[in-house]
Amino acid sequence: MMEAIRNLFRFDAPYARFELKETESPGTPSFFAHRKEKRAKLRRESGTIARHLEANREWLHTLFRGDVNPDLILRRFLIGGSAPAIAASLNGMADQKQIADFILRPAFSLDVAGVSNAKIPAYFCAHALALYETERTESRGKIAEAIAEGRTAILIDGAKEAILCDTRGFVSRPVGEAKNETTILGPREAFTENLRTNVTLLRRIVKRPDFVCRFRDSGGTNRTKLVIAYLDGTVNPVLLAELEKRLDAIATDTRLTVGRIEQLIEGFTFFPMPQMLKTERPDRAASAILDGRIALLCEGCPTAGVIPVTLGTLMESGEDVDARQPVGTIMRFIRMTGALLSAYLPAYFLALAQHHAGQLSSEILETVAASRAMVFLPLPLEMIFLLLVFQLVREAGLRVPGSIGHAIGIIGGLLLGQAAVSANIVSTVVLIIVALTGLGNFTIPDYSMQVAAAYYRIVLCVAAAMSGLLGIAVMGLITTAILCTMKSFGVPFLAPFAPVTKRGERLFSREKLKNRAGASDWSNPLRRRA
Amino acid sequence: MNLRIGKFGRQEAASAVLIATFFGSCFGADPRALFEHGNASYLIQILASIQALLLFEAVVWALRLRGGLDLASLIGRSRVKAALTVPLALALVFAAMQPLERFLITITRYVFVDSKQVTVCMYLLPCLLLLTALGAETLMRTSRILLPVLLISIVGALLLGVGQYRTYRIYPIPLKEPLRIFTASGNFQFSTIPPLLALLCVGEGTQDRMAMRSAGRIGAIGGGLLAAGAYFALAQSFTYLRLRTMPTPFYDMLVAVRTVNPTLRVDRAILFLWLTGGILTAAFYLYAACVLLCKAFGMRDIRPAAFCVSTITVTLMLVLFYDSETTDGLVRAVSRFGWIPLTAPFPFLLLKKKRRQRKCAASV
Numbered sequence: 001m002m003e004a005i006r007n008l009f010r011f012d013a014p015y016a017r018f019e020l021k022e023t024e025s026p027g028t029p030s031f032f033a034h035r036k037e038k039r040a041k042l043r044r045e046s047g048t049i050a051r052h053l054e055a056n057r058e059w060l061h062t063l064f065r066g067d068v069n070p071d072l073i074l075r076r077f078l079i080g081g082s083a084p085a086i087a088a089s090l091n092g093m094a095d096q097k098q099i100a101d102f103i104l105r106p107a108f109s110l111d112v113a114g115v116s117n118a119k120i121p122a123y124f125c126a127h128a129l130a131l132y133e134t135e136r137t138e139s140r141g142k143i144a145e146a147i148a149e150g151r152t153a154i155l156i157d158g159a160k161e162a163i164l165c166d167t168r169g170f171v172s173r174p175v176g177e178a179k180n181e182t183t184i185l186g187p188r189e190a191f192t193e194n195l196r197t198n199v200t201l202l203r204r205i206v207k208r209p210d211f212v213c214r215f216r217d218s219g220g221t222n223r224t225k226l227v228i229a230y231l232d233g234t235v236n237p238v239l240l241a242e243l244e245k246r247l248d249a250i251a252t253d254t255r256l257t258v259g260r261i262e263q264l265i266e267g268f269t270f271f272p273m274p275q276m277l278k279t280e281r282p283d284r285a286a287s288a289i290l291d292g293r294i295a296l297l298c299e300g301c302p303t304a305g306v307i308p309v310t311l312g313t314l315m316e317s318g319e320d321v322d323a324r325q326p327v328g329t330i331m332r333f334i335r336m337t338g339a340l341l342s343a344y345l346p347a348y349f350l351a352l353a354q355h356h357a358g359q360l361s362s363e364i365l366e367t368v369a370a371s372r373a374m375v376f377l378p379l380p381l382e383m384i385f386l387l388l389v390f391q392l393v394r395e396a397g398l399r400v401p402g403s404i405g406h407a408i409g410i411i412g413g414l415l416l417g418q419a420a421v422s423a424n425i426v427s428t429v430v431l432i433i434v435a436l437t438g439l440g441n442f443t444i445p446d447y448s449m450q451v452a453a454a455y456y457r458i459v460l461c462v463a464a465a466m467s468g469l470l471g472i473a474v475m476g477l478i479t480t481a482i483l484c485t486m487k488s489f490g491v492p493f494l495a496p497f498a499p500v501t502k503r504g505e506r507l508f509s510r511e512k513l514k515n516r517a518g519a520s521d522w523s524n525p526l527r528r529r530a
Numbered sequence: 531m532n533l534r535i536g537k538f539g540r541q542e543a544a545s546a547v548l549i550a551t552f553f554g555s556c557f558g559a560d561p562r563a564l565f566e567h568g569n570a571s572y573l574i575q576i577l578a579s580i581q582a583l584l585l586f587e588a589v590v591w592a593l594r595l596r597g598g599l600d601l602a603s604l605i606g607r608s609r610v611k612a613a614l615t616v617p618l619a620l621a622l623v624f625a626a627m628q629p630l631e632r633f634l635i636t637i638t639r640y641v642f643v644d645s646k647q648v649t650v651c652m653y654l655l656p657c658l659l660l661l662t663a664l665g666a667e668t669l670m671r672t673s674r675i676l677l678p679v680l681l682i683s684i685v686g687a688l689l690l691g692v693g694q695y696r697t698y699r700i701y702p703i704p705l706k707e708p709l710r711i712f713t714a715s716g717n718f719q720f721s722t723i724p725p726l727l728a729l730l731c732v733g734e735g736t737q738d739r740m741a742m743r744s745a746g747r748i749g750a751i752g753g754g755l756l757a758a759g760a761y762f763a764l765a766q767s768f769t770y771l772r773l774r775t776m777p778t779p780f781y782d783m784l785v786a787v788r789t790v791n792p793t794l795r796v797d798r799a800i801l802f803l804w805l806t807g808g809i810l811t812a813a814f815y816l817y818a819a820c821v822l823l824c825k826a827f828g829m830r831d832i833r834p835a836a837f838c839v840s841t842i843t844v845t846l847m848l849v850l851f852y853d854s855e856t857t858d859g860l861v862r863a864v865s866r867f868g869w870i871p872l873t874a875p876f877p878f879l880l881l882k883k884k885r886r887q888r889k890c891a892a893s894v
Contacts, residue, residue, distance in 0.1 A: 356798050359796075359799070360795070467653060468642075469641075469798055469802040470641070472802070473805050473806050474653050474657045474809075477661070477672070477806045478656075478660055480675055481664055481668050484667075484671035484672045485664055485667075492671070494671065497675060498542060498671035498672070498674040499541075500542070
């Protein structure tokens with residue numbers, strides 16, 4: 001109606017809305033169209049290269065959409081002044097200086113007299129290419145993939161093989177300091193977006209010959225590079241096979257990161273608890289690898305995923321072990337208390353104040369009543385409202401860069417809280433409870449766990465508002481049962497406490513550091529700790 | 531989907547049996563019957579635990595002879611034997627109702643005075659249903675996780691009341707009539723046998739028969755001693771004349787602590803913590819009943835049975851509550867003589883086993 005009135009009074013021509021109709025997509029729409037397309041693509045990509053250079057050039061030009069994609073560089077040159085060849089690479093991905101110095105320059109000066117064109121690739125690799133990593137291949141798929149990731153493909157006229165040279169030279173971020181998992185005592189390096197750099201960071205810590213970094217592609221069309229890092233002979237081979245199986249099942253076209261991979265391969269999708277430890281610290285990932293677990297690195301993602309994971313490992317911080325045992329125990333105890341407070345304190349207070357007022361002393365009751373005298377919201381709504389506001393401030397602080405983010409936290413905390421109390425929207429007692437809860441939440445080291453605890457406490461608050469301590473007890477029991485059911489890659493989430501393993505570990509305290517060989521026994525590694 | 535028995539270790543199984551023994555004994559028994567002739571509940575508890583343990587050992591021995599791991603393998607799969615499991619399952623359902631009903635009385639009488647029983651039951655039902663459907667592995671692990679918390683709360687509650695314990699309240703000890711204590715311990719079997727029976731039903735999930743036996747022993751002895759200690763503390767807190775009139779003596783003990791020392795207002799927090807123990811106990815029995823029925827009637831999915839049994843239990847609880855005048859006799863009869871269907875099949879099975887052995891020996 002409004003649109004019609006607006007069109008009636010407008011002077012310019014009405015805007016023709018763009019609408020993408022089904023018939024505008026190429027080909028005849030049908031239920032199996034995408035399958036046909038997939039098969040055709042497979043046919044295009046499989047197979048081997050042609051002997052004729054022009055045919056290969058045409059193929060690459062079409063594949064990389066050379067007419068509209070100026071990044072593809074197809075540099076023609078003559079090897080030894082007689083054999084025509086093409087160096088194919090992507091501008092920006094490959095290092096041009098390396099191509100010029102170590103491929104083109106030696107190619108011009110190479111003497112190929114008496115060598116047939118079919119044998120030039122092998123001869124060229126042996127006598128001229130001054131690059132460390134080279135590979136000869138006939139596969140079109142491999143060539144296309146290599147060019148896409150920044151390598152250079154050399155195609156020679158009359159040869160059935162192409163040479164793939166590692167000339168990757170794209171810009172990447174240098175190794176920096178961990179921003180989200182900060183420690184005072186431990187190392188501070190963090191992973192970068194470069195997969196090679198990340199592997200090097202791990203190798204610098206795990207200096208063992210049985211440390212394996214297996215490179216593989218993810219599924220789907222984008223074929224993101226992944227690295228599975230583990231200790232061969234220590235890690236449980238069944239766990240490794242299960243990870244490989246789940247990774248093989250990935251067939252998405254979206255950009256992959258460790259967080260997305262976790263969602264694609266996890267077993268319990270409906271539970272808010274994470275089933276993979278995501279860390280930006282190489283030392284934490286290396287510790288897990290040395291403990292018989294597996295680290296998963298993904299190209300373009302500055303985070304490593306560690307599997308399997310348990311509640312104990314998610315609540316661990318690097319400082320626990322770096323600090324002396326008594327200090328580490330106190331720190332861990334405070335952290336666990338903080339986590340429990342963060343989950344249960346608002347609901348417990350709500351239950352007592354709302355349903356079991358007799359459990360509070362008269363002094364506390366008077367304080368609560370006095371602070372709530374002018375507040376118009378009912379207590380449960382006030383609590384849930386404040387918890388949501390806290391989440392809002394937290395999210396805003398996280399998304400806003402640098403010092404402004406901190407400022408938002410302070411402004412949100414101080415000004416908003418003060419203003420809300422002055423305006424009689426919230427009471428001071430509830431504000432204190434929520435502030436304590438927030439502090440407790442920040443003691444949880446893992447971000448995914450923090451978020452899970454934050455939303456769990458709102459559910460608990462609803463249960464407490466409905467039925468007081470009965471609701472908390474029932475919700476607590478249901479949650480414990482669900483946690484007991486949950487498994488991360490076949491390992492029970494509450495191991496080694498339930499089920500108890502032979503070498504039980506502690507959750508609330510830290511055991512004394514001893515000289516020990518082998519890995520923790522809860523993931524059933526081949527080489528267990530005695 | 532399957533029967534979801536899973537695999538569990540000795541500690542988990544022992545924890546489940548311990549929790550069930552304690553809560554079945556302390557919150558399942560009828561105070562009117564228990565304190566009828568004097569204050570000897572702690573002695574009755576110990577005797578009943580010993581009797582239950584002896585019965586358990588006999589069944590494990592029968593299992594060893596037969597080479598089975600659980601009660602279903604001992605009973606077999608014929609129709610008559612399947613019919614034999616029905617009273618067992620029903621007894622387990624009644625045993626599950628006992629602690630829940632006691633908690634229901636406490637909650638509606640002391641905590642939510644204005645609310646109806648059906649409202650409280652609506653909170654218990656989903657929890658029971660979920661725990662029963664999730665299976666033995668989850669139940670055992672949950673028991674293992676909650677055991678330290680429950681132990682701390684029980685021992686803490688007993689220690690809080692130390693100031694008001696008076697030794698003279700233990701009298702009269704009806705030691706002059708040992709037969710009466712023995713009879714009372716027989717009646718008390720309805721609280722001490724079900725945990726071990728439930729363990730026998732899910733024995734397939736234990737590592738082996740020895741693990742099951744030691745888990746049963748640890749759980750029964752630990753739970754029995756803890757319950758006996760709690761009853762001893764209770765006996766020192768109130769005279770038996772007062773205890774007879776109390777519907778929930780353990781909660782009254784907590785309330786008495788609060789009355790004496792107003793700063794220790796933890797009675798409701800502890801009550802609801804104990805409620806989780808009661809729910810776990812009930813879920814353990816119900817799951818065992820489901821497994822028995824599923825195995826006897828050849829069902830391969832636990833969920834329908836779990837849904838039916840949980841709903842029936844809660845409905846029965848409500849029926850007993852609302853129609854207490856007519857059903858009071860039934861409740862008393864079940865809690866007093868319910869151990870008969872529980873124990874009856876075992877001597878029969880043992881005798882049959884023995885006869886078969888003789889036949890085998892004769893044929894050889």
